[in-house]
Amino acid sequence: MDLDGVIVFKGWNLKxxxxxxxxKDLSRQYSIINTAIPNELIYPLVDRSGNVQTAxxxxxxxxxxxxxxxxxxxxxxxxxxxxxxxxxxxxxWRMIAHPSGLKSECLIIATDGLDExxxxxxxxxxxQLSAADICEKVHQAGIVGLGGAGFPTAVKITPNNVRxxxxxxxxxxxxxxxxxxDDRLMQQYPSEILLGIQVLLRALAxxxxxxxxxxxxxxxxxxxxxxxxxxxxxxxQVKVVPAVYPAGGERQxxxxxxxxETPNQGFPADVGVxxxxxxxxxxxxxxIVKGQVLIERVVTVTGMGINKPQNMWARIGTPIKxxxxxxxxxxxxxxxxxxxxxxxxxxxxxxxxGITKATNCILVATSKEVTKSSxxxxxxxxxxxxxxxxxxxxxxxxxxxxxxxxxxxQKCQSFGLFDCIECGCCDVVCPSHIPLVxxxxxxxxKVFLKRREDEAAxxxxxxxxxRDTRKAQEKVAQEQRIRLKKLALVKLQKESASSPVKMxxxx
Amino acid sequence: MLWxxxxxxxxxxxxxxxxxxxxxxxxxLVVEIEALLPQxxxxxxSFPGCKPYAEAIAQGKxxxxxxxxxxxxxxxALADLLGLDAKPLDESFGIEKxxxxxxxxxxxxxxxxxxxxxxxxxxxxxxxxxxxxxxxSECTGCDLCVEPCPVDCIVMSPIKPSVLNxxxxxxxxxxx
Ligand code: SF4
Ligand code: SF4
Ligand code: SF4
Ligand code: SF4
Numbered sequence: 001m002d003l004d005g006v007i008v009f010k011g012w013n014l015k016x017x018x019x020x021x022x023x024k025d026l027s028r029q030y031s032i033i034n035t036a037i038p039n040e041l042i043y044p045l046v047d048r049s050g051n052v053q054t055a056x057x058x059x060x061x062x063x064x065x066x067x068x069x070x071x072x073x074x075x076x077x078x079x080x081x082x083x084x085x086x087x088x089x090x091x092x093w094r095m096i097a098h099p100s101g102l103k104s105e106c107l108i109i110a111t112d113g114l115d116e117x118x119x120x121x122x123x124x125x126x127x128q129l130s131a132a133d134i135c136e137k138v139h140q141a142g143i144v145g146l147g148g149a150g151f152p153t154a155v156k157i158t159p160n161n162v163r164x165x166x167x168x169x170x171x172x173x174x175x176x177x178x179x180x181x182d183d184r185l186m187q188q189y190p191s192e193i194l195l196g197i198q199v200l201l202r203a204l205a206x207x208x209x210x211x212x213x214x215x216x217x218x219x220x221x222x223x224x225x226x227x228x229x230x231x232x233x234x235x236x237q238v239k240v241v242p243a244v245y246p247a248g249g250e251r252q253x254x255x256x257x258x259x260x261e262t263p264n265q266g267f268p269a270d271v272g273v274x275x276x277x278x279x280x281x282x283x284x285x286x287x288i289v290k291g292q293v294l295i296e297r298v299v300t301v302t303g304m305g306i307n308k309p310q311n312m313w314a315r316i317g318t319p320i321k322x323x324x325x326x327x328x329x330x331x332x333x334x335x336x337x338x339x340x341x342x343x344x345x346x347x348x349x350x351x352x353x354g355i356t357k358a359t360n361c362i363l364v365a366t367s368k369e370v371t372k373s374s375x376x377x378x379x380x381x382x383x384x385x386x387x388x389x390x391x392x393x394x395x396x397x398x399x400x401x402x403x404x405x406x407x408x409x410q411k412c413q414s415f416g417l418f419d420c421i422e423c424g425c426c427d428v429v430c431p432s433h434i435p436l437v438x439x440x441x442x443x444x445x446k447v448f449l450k451r452r453e454d455e456a457a458x459x460x461x462x463x464x465x466x467r468d469t470r471k472a473q474e475k476v477a478q479e480q481r482i483r484l485k486k487l488a489l490v491k492l493q494k495e496s497a498s499s500p501v502k503m504x505x506x507x
Numbered sequence: 508m509l510w511x512x513x514x515x516x517x518x519x520x521x522x523x524x525x526x527x528x529x530x531x532x533x534x535x536l537v538v539e540i541e542a543l544l545p546q547x548x549x550x551x552x553s554f555p556g557c558k559p560y561a562e563a564i565a566q567g568k569x570x571x572x573x574x575x576x577x578x579x580x581x582x583x584a585l586a587d588l589l590g591l592d593a594k595p596l597d598e599s600f601g602i603e604k605x606x607x608x609x610x611x612x613x614x615x616x617x618x619x620x621x622x623x624x625x626x627x628x629x630x631x632x633x634x635x636x637x638x639x640x641x642x643x644s645e646c647t648g649c650d651l652c653v654e655p656c657p658v659d660c661i662v663m664s665p666i667k668p669s670v671l672n673x674x675x676x677x678x679x680x681x682x683x
Contacts, residue, residue, distance in 0.1 A: 100668075100670055438677070439678065441675035463630075
């Protein structure tokens with residue numbers, strides 16, 4: 001491989017992290033395949049972060065591919081588009097892509113197999129578009145971060161007066177084991193990705209861009225490098241980072257590539273950086289250069305429990321079972337069906353769940369790959385400190401675990417609970433098999449719940465007080481009314497006493 | 508008629524001014540105690556709301572274990588604040604129950620507005636002779652609307668688990 005002009009990091013300059021077995025060869029060498037139109041497309045009306053999507057189409061309505069079918073409100077609102085043509089069914093409660101395994105209301109399209117498209121925008125020359133135009137188009141195309149977090153991309157690239165951005169970082173580090181969708185994208189679509197980057201640079205009005213790629217993705221590095229040479233976009237730099245998990249964590253990558261430290265619970269923008277995942281850049285290319293909205297993404301379907309692991313262009317909303325059947329079906333008994341990666345993903349109890357924009361991987365794991373719940377063998381903490389050594393964000397997981405067990409969730413916060421990126425490194429190394437991340441997540445949940453309850457209590461208090469004031473005012477007004485009436489009556493009586501004739505006339 | 512309107516307007520202004528001019532700063536201790544109460548405003552503590560109970564505690568007229576919605580956790584928090592020993596909830600005021608929300612069976616509602624008048628936190632919407640609805644997110648589950656309803660169309664239903672209120676569970680603890 002020709003590595004001229006590519007900056008290679010000799011060492012891992014972050015504390016912690018793990019060298020994990022990649023298992024990437026299961027899927028990385030096969031081209032991304034197209035998938036068949038599923039019979040049903042399933043769209044949850046709430047996303048993983050709890051944003052509610054409002055359906056914009058009615059049951060019985062025919063929708064076309066690319067038509068807006070739902071949207072969420074607010075500055076961070078996003079749009080959802082139909083991935084194929086068909087009839088909208090009555091909303092149903094279905095299991096959704098969520099760690100709870102609970103059912104939630106879903107919008108369902110019964111596809112008609114015609115795949116009839118909405119009229120699309122004429123492709124435009126992106127160099128003629130203003131930054132505002134690009135942001136608006138990115139929003140209209142329903143693009144969110146495809147790396148997993150699902151944050152609306154338009155919000156990230158809309159300029160704001162508070163923070164100045166000078167660097168665009170493209171995250172091509174797929175540090176989680178098994179996942180190869182970004183690797184394949186870079187191998188197969190390098191020039192498209194570069195164009196997507198140009199569009200983003202234009203929107204941000206900056207020149208500086210660094211693509212971070214993991215060292216064990218030589219084909220992707222070469223493909224991107226070649227494309228840069230051919231296109232002449234020389235301001236785009238490729239930097240190779242060591243294959244250490246979690247090198248692809250946003251803050252970890254920014255530090256690795258620029259030496260800048262994102263403040264705790266701050267944003268990359270605080271250090272002048274916008275970070276985008278390779279898949280998101282591809283979606284931006286498709287939206288701006290091709291005029292296509294986001295209705296499909298690359299998903300790695302892999303694991304020893306599947307017959308033919310590979311990457312596939314899957315329509316958002318496609319049930320997992322449809323993808324599995326196009327990969328030759330299950331291969332023997334399955335231990336866990338995981339959405340996302342081995343480390344950060346979550347198990348699903350069923351395969352009749354629609355994939356979302358954030359689904360990068362379906363891992364069909366056998367008992368050889370994942371152990372059964374390790375809780376059975378959990379031992380007391382021996383204070384060995386391994387977990388703290390492995391933690392990439394410098395936390396003391398054993399301390400947080402200790403306080404969370406005692407129910408002192410507020411105390412956990414002072415030990416940096418909310419800086420934990422839930423990478424799972426501490427879990428893996430703990431000799432006592434303590435499910436540390438799960439304790440930490442439970443603790444976070446508790447803190448969030450407490451905040452929600454406090455907020456609700458405060459509002460209830462305000463409404464109670466308003467009602468009290470209102471009642472007091474009503475009482476005063478009522479008394480006043482009675483007094484006035486009495487006064488009037490007395491006056492009337494006086495008048496009638498002084499002129500009885502008049503009174504008689506009146507009656 | 509016009510005069511009455513004018514009079515009320517003037518009265519309003521006077522009231523407003525009085526509220527502003529004679530505003531007393533809430534006693535800091537009462538405020539601190541009140542912040543620990545759940546604001547369900549159910550009156551089970553025998554006071555007409557959380558604030559009156561907070562005032563009674565501050566004046567030593569009520570014990571700290573009279574609020575069932577606050578439960579043991581609430582008693583503990585009050586004990587910590589006041590430097591007292593925690594004690595079990597006084598069950599004569601009620602027992603700690605799972606939080607519920609009121610739901611009006613809309614088909615049965617006759618639009619009498621009695622529940623609206625009973626709700627301490629304005630969580631019910633409706634007008635005379637029209638069907639009423641509970642705004643679930645604003646309902647504190649205080650039960651006060653159930654009793655006044657003449658056609659018994661208000662039920663207290665448990666909060667359904669959903670992806671919006673779901674929490675990561677703690678690992679099952681079966682050590683050794
Ligand atoms: S899961 Fe959290 S505490 Fe554990 S290693 Fe990762 S960041 Fe550190
Ligand atoms: S690695 Fe496990 S046993 Fe060691 S200190 Fe951390 S929690 Fe305790
Ligand atoms: S019992 Fe508790 S929640 Fe109910 S009014 Fe009294 S202090 Fe408030
Ligand atoms: S709706 Fe009923 S239960 Fe809910 S807060 Fe109002 S009165 Fe209480």
